[in-house]
Each structure stands twice: as C-alpha cells, then as structure tokens.
Amino acid sequence: MVRAVFLIVLCLLSIRSIADDLPDLGNAANAVLSPQQEYELGASVMKELKSALAISNDVITTEYIHALGYRLLATQSQSQPNYQFFIVKDKTINAFALPGGFVAVNTGLILATEAESELAGVLAHEIGHVQQKHIARMYAHAGRLRLSTIAGMIASIIIATQSPQAAQGALAATLAGSQQALINFTRDHEKEADYVGIQTLAKAGFDPMGMPTFFHRMYQDTRYHGNHVPEYLMTHPLTEARMVAAQSRAKQFPYKQITDSLQYHLIHARVTLYQFPSPREASNHFAKVLARGNYRNRLGIIYGYALALIEEGKPSAAKPYLDELLAAIPDQPLFHLAYAQMEMGLGERDMALEHLATTLKNHPKNYTLTLTYADWLLRCGKTTDAISFLQKQVAIKSNRHEFWHLLSQAQARAKQPLKSHLAQAQYLKLTGDYLGALTQLRLAKKITPLSVQDAKQIEAELKIVEKLQPTKS
Structure with a gap:
C-alpha cells in the first residue's frame, strides 16, 4: 500500500x-x-x-x-x-x-x-x-x-x-x-x-x-x-x-569537514531498534555490533543497546550501559530520559518521576521530556498534578496537539466532561480533524448546567472551526 x-x-x-x-x-x-x-x-x-x-x-x-x-x-x-x-x-x-x-x-x-x-x-x-x-x-x-x-x-x-x-x-x-x-x-x-x-x-x-x-x-x-x-x-x-x-x-561550494551531531547517531540507533520484530533481536544486534567494534559512534550503539534491553524487560542489565553514557556526557537529556525509563522498568516510579522532573528543570524547553513527564504523571495516577502541569504547557505551547490530548484524558479521568470535550476539540482542530472537533464542541454544548461564559466560549470555538473547514471547489 x-x-x-x-x-x-x-x-x-x-x-x-x-x-x-x-x-x-x-x-x-x-x-x-x-x-x-x-x-x-x-x-x-x-x-x-x-x-x-x-x-x-x-x-x-x-x-x-x-x-x-x-x-x-x-x-x-x-x-x-x-x-x-x-x-x-x-x-x-x-x-x-x-x-x-x-x-x-x-x-x-x-x-x-x-x-x-x-x-x-x-x-x-x-x-x-x-x-x-x-x-x-x-x-x-x-x-x-x-x-x-x-x-x-x-x-x-x-x-x-x-x-x-x-x-x-x-x-x-x-x-x-x-x-x-x-x-x-x-x-x-x-x-x-x-x-x-x-x-x-x-x-x-x-x-x-x-x-x-x-x-x-x-x-x-x-x-x-x-x-x-x-x-x-x-x-x-x-x-x-x-x-x-x-x-x-x-563542488561550487568551498569544502569543509562536517562532523555529524551526536543526536544523529542516537536517532539512527532508535530507528534501528524499532526496525526489529522484537526487542530481543534488537539487543542481540547491538551486542554483536559492540563486540565487533564496527560502528561510527560508540555512544549511539550503547544507547540503542540500553533501550533494547529496557524494552526486552531487562532494565537491570541496561544500567551499566546507561551509567557509561552519563559518565561520557552528563547533561545529555536523552541519556537521562533512558535512565528514568530504566527506573520505571524497575518499578521505581517515584524515583523515575523525580529524575525526569530534575532533568526537565535543566532543559525546560525540551519538548520530549515535557511530554513524557506529563504522560508519566497520568500513568502513575497523579491526575491532579498532570492537569496542573498540562494547563501550564498549553498556555505556553498552545499549538502542540499532544498536550491537548493528554489534558483531555486527564480531565475525563477527573470527571470534568466539559473541559475534557473542549480540550479534545482543540486537539482535533490542531490535527486537522475539523469534523471531529465540531462533534466535541457540540457534545460540550449539551452538558448541563452550562454557564453563560462557557456557552459563549463554545459558540466562539464553533465559529472558528467552521471557518477552518476546507473550501469546496
């Protein structure tokens, strides 16, 4: 296809x-x-x-x-x-x-x-x-x-x-x-x-x-x-x-040697990991590459191997490799995220959340860390904290649809149907699903009791989304 x-x-x-x-x-x-x-x-x-x-x-x-x-x-x-x-x-x-x-x-x-x-x-x-x-x-x-x-x-x-x-x-x-x-x-x-x-x-x-x-x-x-x-x-x-x-x-441009970024090698390793049918096959691949030494960037291969071990359900085996990564580059956010994933795999949820929160303070604009932290708060049952955190994020990054989707889930879990429908409408609008967004807004409109202010907000959003629908030609 x-x-x-x-x-x-x-x-x-x-x-x-x-x-x-x-x-x-x-x-x-x-x-x-x-x-x-x-x-x-x-x-x-x-x-x-x-x-x-x-x-x-x-x-x-x-x-x-x-x-x-x-x-x-x-x-x-x-x-x-x-x-x-x-x-x-x-x-x-x-x-x-x-x-x-x-x-x-x-x-x-x-x-x-x-x-x-x-x-x-x-x-x-x-x-x-x-x-x-x-x-x-x-x-x-x-x-x-x-x-x-x-x-x-x-x-x-x-x-x-x-x-x-x-x-x-x-x-x-x-x-x-x-x-x-x-x-x-x-x-x-x-x-x-x-x-x-x-x-x-x-x-x-x-x-x-x-x-x-x-x-x-x-x-x-x-x-x-x-x-x-x-x-x-x-x-x-x-x-x-x-x-x-x-x-x-x-060749018309002057030659200069360009070094690949570490990020490129880390992404290459992530993509390699998810190309395999199973984490075990991926970990075997990375282990063989490390043993042979035929790689362009050792840190990238170690990163891929550690992730594969975590995915395989062997977080303890991944720890020494994650320690090596953090010893080499202590401030690399992806290494800290992988370490927090390892802690989560060991069942140390509070420690993983704390590790991620600390890393996020050092990298406040890192979208991956921010989204992962919000998702983990929700998964760990910290619904109130998740809503508070996500409301701050949508106020800053209103065009990030993933935040709206998580916020809608958190509000639904907190039994806030009106807010959940409105957040889901924003998510669908940002992803281009205007019909879906209209459906969510109409569902929100049916909720009772509905304050005058909420009714006006819904009507305003309905008009915005209706105008966004593609013109027929």
Whole structure:
C-alpha cells in the first residue's frame, strides 16, 4: 500500500513540464493555488495517508527530523509555510513532499544514510519540491490532461486501500501512452529540487556533497542488486546526467569537514531498534555490533543497546550501559530520559518521576521530556498534578496537539466532561480533524448546567472551526 500511495503522490508531482531555469513563482503557480489552498490540499492528502501509512509516533525521532528540517528552512529569505516533518515506519528507502509544507521520510531511508548531511540532503531536496510549487504547477498544466487520467489516479487511490498490486496495475494502465512525458516532467522537477536543496544544505552548514553522495550510493546499489531498485530512485528518477549536475553544483561550494551531531547517531540507533520484530533481536544486534567494534559512534550503539534491553524487560542489565553514557556526557537529556525509563522498568516510579522532573528543570524547553513527564504523571495516577502541569504547557505551547490530548484524558479521568470535550476539540482542530472537533464542541454544548461564559466560549470555538473547514471547489 505504501508503494502504491507513493507512486500516486509522485505522479501528481510529475505532470508539469518546466523550463531548465528556475521559474518565477509569482506567476502561474500562485495564480492556480493560494497558500491556503495548498495547505488544504496537503492536509487533505495527509489525512488519507495517516489512515493508509504507519506514521511514526516516536516523539524523539520526529522532533529530531522537525529540528533538522527547520534548520534548513532558517536559511530561506522568502516566507515559508508552516512545515510539518513526519516519519513513515517503512523499511523501504523513500521520502516525499506534499503542498503546504508536509514532508515525510521513511525509517528505511534514515538507516540508509551514512552521514547527517546525507539525511539533511534528502530533506532539503523535498523542501525544494514544496518551494518550487511542483504540485501547483501540475494544476496549471492540468488543462492538458484527459479527465479520464485524473479520474484514474483517484480510482487508483481508492483501489490502494484494498489491494496494493491492483492499485499499481490500475495506475500503470491509467498513465499508459503518456509515460515518457511523465518521466521527462519528473526529471525536470528532480533537477530543480536538487538545485534548490544543495544551496540550502550549504547555507545551513551541512556538507553540500551529502546529497549527491547519497544519490551516488543509491545508484551504485542498483548495479549490485540487479532488478531491485530502491523506492527512492523509483519515485525520484536518477539519471547519470542528473547525478553529474548535482555533484558539479555541490563542488561550487568551498569544502569543509562536517562532523555529524551526536543526536544523529542516537536517532539512527532508535530507528534501528524499532526496525526489529522484537526487542530481543534488537539487543542481540547491538551486542554483536559492540563486540565487533564496527560502528561510527560508540555512544549511539550503547544507547540503542540500553533501550533494547529496557524494552526486552531487562532494565537491570541496561544500567551499566546507561551509567557509561552519563559518565561520557552528563547533561545529555536523552541519556537521562533512558535512565528514568530504566527506573520505571524497575518499578521505581517515584524515583523515575523525580529524575525526569530534575532533568526537565535543566532543559525546560525540551519538548520530549515535557511530554513524557506529563504522560508519566497520568500513568502513575497523579491526575491532579498532570492537569496542573498540562494547563501550564498549553498556555505556553498552545499549538502542540499532544498536550491537548493528554489534558483531555486527564480531565475525563477527573470527571470534568466539559473541559475534557473542549480540550479534545482543540486537539482535533490542531490535527486537522475539523469534523471531529465540531462533534466535541457540540457534545460540550449539551452538558448541563452550562454557564453563560462557557456557552459563549463554545459558540466562539464553533465559529472558528467552521471557518477552518476546507473550501469546496
């Protein structure tokens, strides 16, 4: 199903012929889709993808990708949409972008990278697709497409929910006769995204060769694996000319050695851990890697091994490795979080909460620590403390939907139905589920007794959410 959806999405990215030079984005693309329409289109597709794909809910990994993406975006002078970076739990090597700033990376692609600049290169490339408004430009060209072609794409998406093989077959049949044109359009888009991405890489302080190096390794892999072509090359056509152009572009920037961040190695280890069917298989893998000594970063491997042991139900065995990590870098929040997880695994709940609270005082802006602490308060039955803590968080970070979701759960547990419905409405609104948010607000409206102030608040929220619903066109 994942591959079918990717093919459909990338075909939509590919149906617009473009010139060799970068376009004037103030012309046709903007005339077809406004920034709000782009967001609505991307959000609509995202809603479907969330039900079709296994979107990762690992906050630590998602926050890293988010931070990496925004480090790249910080180099841009033009105004940017509010990008959302997310991870798909899939071993295939792929990534894709949607209009409105939605960018996805497969876990398989993260593991295929050998340096942080390579991973940043993929993100920079996908950001290039969004910035160059490739889907908007496809719409500008849509008048030249047969209606049956567009209808076939939609039908293929529906078929994908039932049969991946049938979906691919339907899509192939739909596009028969114009396949070469699609390939040409895609190649132009890829060159464009390379051009923008490499420049972004260099400005953000990464090695601009990260992008062409990753491409080259994928290209070489196709030679050794015969017919097995990585999905990234299937959805991002790579020709020798494109690869040479990317290398030439990257070499225009002065060479400087870039060291990977520790965070990159820790995230690489986390993703590796969750790729295994069981924690035992993961711990065996990390133990073998440590024994052989063939790793790029020892701390990353130890971190992965300790987490695997905790997941396996062996927190005591993880302790010496966590001690080694904290001895090496005493102020690393992820090491303290893992240590608190070990304490929780030993049944020392109060000690784990205290450890996490202390770490949070030293890193008050760390979102992962904050969310974990709130979640643990709730799990440990400290409902009143959880509500108090979460109310402070939503007052500071009102756009973080996870806080609203936890607050709704805590308030429901405390038998505060009105507040619970209102908090859940905020959560659903922030995740783009406007119908769900309206349902929660209407349920809140039915609660009795209802004060005049509460009634006014609900009515105001109803009007806001109703206006947020996508326009029909």
